[in-house]
Amino acid sequence: MDGFSRSRDDKTICHLAGISVDRRGFPVGLFTTNRWVTDEAFYTAEDTIAMLDRFRIEGPVPAPAVNLWVSAVPVVYRADLESLIRERDVAIEAWRREHPERDVFEDRRLEILSWKKINLEARLAEIRDALDLE
Numbered sequence: 001m002d003g004f005s006r007s008r009d010d011k012t013i014c015h016l017a018g019i020s021v022d023r024r025g026f027p028v029g030l031f032t033t034n035r036w037v038t039d040e041a042f043y044t045a046e047d048t049i050a051m052l053d054r055f056r057i058e059g060p061v062p063a064p065a066v067n068l069w070v071s072a073v074p075v076v077y078r079a080d081l082e083s084l085i086r087e088r089d090v091a092i093e094a095w096r097r098e099h100p101e102r103d104v105f106e107d108r109r110l111e112i113l114s115w116k117k118i119n120l121e122a123r124l125a126e127i128r129d130a131l132d133l134e
Helices: 045-054 064-076 078-098 120-130
Strands: 018-021 027-033 112-117
Touching: 027 078, 045 078, 064 078, 064 120, 078 112
Parallel strands: none
Antiparallel strands: 018 027, 027 112
């Protein structure tokens, strides 16, 4: 995937994934976007996945409880995020092959690259079962 790999030592901000929420604020989906959507650096899937372990939101803004909740998403949905990030790169490469005349990372016709519906209650039940907590 030539053309967008960055060094692991690069301190440039990277968008990992987005969280779709319903009207109550419950997470209902995870997704990845093209580089132009967030205007941040674009890293290969493997470099992006390596960043998941270091993802933390700390401090008083926007709110400690929100920070904790968002910071837990890469833990609770690790395998799903890895899959979505890899799907993102496949979508980028497919678009690049189909539109060689366009800058794939700036093409406004390509926005959401991968998406997955999630169910927090079901995932928490899976975790409780795996840990034999009930």
